Amino acid sequence: MTTTERPERSVPKPVFTDAEAGAREFPDSGASARRYNYYKPAKRKQTHYEDVTVDVQPDPRHYLSQGWIYGFADGSAGYPLTWTKLKAWGVDRPEPERFPGSGGKGYEWPAHGWHEFRDPNEEWELTFYRYNANVVRQVNQNIENARNAKAFEQWTPNWIQFVERNVGAWMHIEHILGLYVFAACNRSGPTNMHNTAMAVNSMHKIRFAQDLALYNLTLTEEIEGFDGTAHLEAWNSDPEWQGVRKVTEALTAVDDDWGESIFATNVVFEPLLGELFRSNLVMQAAAGNGDFVTPTVMGAAEFDFAQRDLRWTQACFGPLTQDKEFADHNKDLMQGWLSHWVPQAIEAARVLQPIWSLPDAKPPRFEDSLDRAKSRFSGIVTDLGLSVPKELSQ
Numbered sequence: 001m002t003t004t005e006r007p008e009r010s011v012p013k014p015v016f017t018d019a020e021a022g023a024r025e026f027p028d029s030g031a032s033a034r035r036y037n038y039y040k041p042a043k044r045k046q047t048h049y050e051d052v053t054v055d056v057q058p059d060p061r062h063y064l065s066q067g068w069i070y071g072f073a074d075g076s077a078g079y080p081l082t083w084t085k086l087k088a089w090g091v092d093r094p095e096p097e098r099f100p101g102s103g104g105k106g107y108e109w110p111a112h113g114w115h116e117f118r119d120p121n122e123e124w125e126l127t128f129y130r131y132n133a134n135v136v137r138q139v140n141q142n143i144e145n146a147r148n149a150k151a152f153e154q155w156t157p158n159w160i161q162f163v164e165r166n167v168g169a170w171m172h173i174e175h176i177l178g179l180y181v182f183a184a185c186n187r188s189g190p191t192n193m194h195n196t197a198m199a200v201n202s203m204h205k206i207r208f209a210q211d212l213a214l215y216n217l218t219l220t221e222e223i224e225g226f227d228g229t230a231h232l233e234a235w236n237s238d239p240e241w242q243g244v245r246k247v248t249e250a251l252t253a254v255d256d257d258w259g260e261s262i263f264a265t266n267v268v269f270e271p272l273l274g275e276l277f278r279s280n281l282v283m284q285a286a287a288g289n290g291d292f293v294t295p296t297v298m299g300a301a302e303f304d305f306a307q308r309d310l311r312w313t314q315a316c317f318g319p320l321t322q323d324k325e326f327a328d329h330n331k332d333l334m335q336g337w338l339s340h341w342v343p344q345a346i347e348a349a350r351v352l353q354p355i356w357s358l359p360d361a362k363p364p365r366f367e368d369s370l371d372r373a374k375s376r377f378s379g380i381v382t383d384l385g386l387s388v389p390k391e392l393s394q
Helices: 048-053 125-148 157-185 192-222 230-237 239-251 258-285 294-317 327-357 366-383
Strands: none
Touching: 048 192, 125 192, 125 294, 157 192, 157 230, 157 239, 157 258, 157 294, 192 258, 192 294, 230 239, 239 258, 239 327, 258 294, 258 327, 258 366, 294 366, 327 366
16 A cells, blocks of 8 residues: 655745734733833823723724724714814824734824823722712711701701702702713713713712702601702792703703813803802801701712812813913813803803892802802912903903
């Protein structure tokens, strides 16, 4: 029996072009590297926050060599940088051309200035759940202690009516801003760091709206004659609330610009209307009318904004006024937003003025409260590198 050698088969040989997955070599790609680092940390060492947010949202300008894998009906793809009129350095550079053998080489990280943003609160999923759980736990404990101590029996009749109508009306604002401004903008940011901060801001608002709704139910049970539905009539019909309602609903209708939506809400609306009502009215007047509970509920929301939401907003917009390419463009744009929104906020504040006279124990004068709000707003604007608009004097 004889055998013949099988001839060698002709099959295509693999040809490596350096475009395949895993081809890119990083300084810390070796087996001895303790941490995988594909970005430049804001400080000496990368943080857990950066690990779970930075470049989680990919960018074809950097290393996404195949381009976006999804798009929209109008032809835009991924996370368009044109979803705000604001600009950060590098956004006008074209996306790198990709072709076989190019190795997927893009721009060095960061590909553009938007990627330099870091949330100073370092918020991500775990920190968000922990923080809100702690706030809800503390608010619930305060309310339960008040129930056990029969503290609600100390409220004056006019204050009961004030809370059921006006404090109750504020839950509509928090719900609208949380759901239709911050949650609506959450998908629009240019990086995952921006979108995570917006999502957390959204949940702060929605949680506070729920805090007020549950508080309203508790007061309905604890205070005889408390009308838990009065806030609906106040929000829909009371003349004092229609100015604030108009501005709130206008914020949900900003034309396709997440930057203006967030800027107008956190830089203009919150100090000139939000803190005006929460800090300079409710929290000032409550104790004199026998109420030591409502300020603790309101205070949780004040901490949300003053210590967390405003911090990330300043870190987001402040560097844009000093951008190495688009500082003048961004300043002019934001000054225009101030000139547009500040008059609306001041007008709404003055329409709200009559409710300052409703409690038996009066808060500080409305004009004094408004001056405090204006001073607070001026400080925020100055810190951002902008000029206080002349419309503030209205």
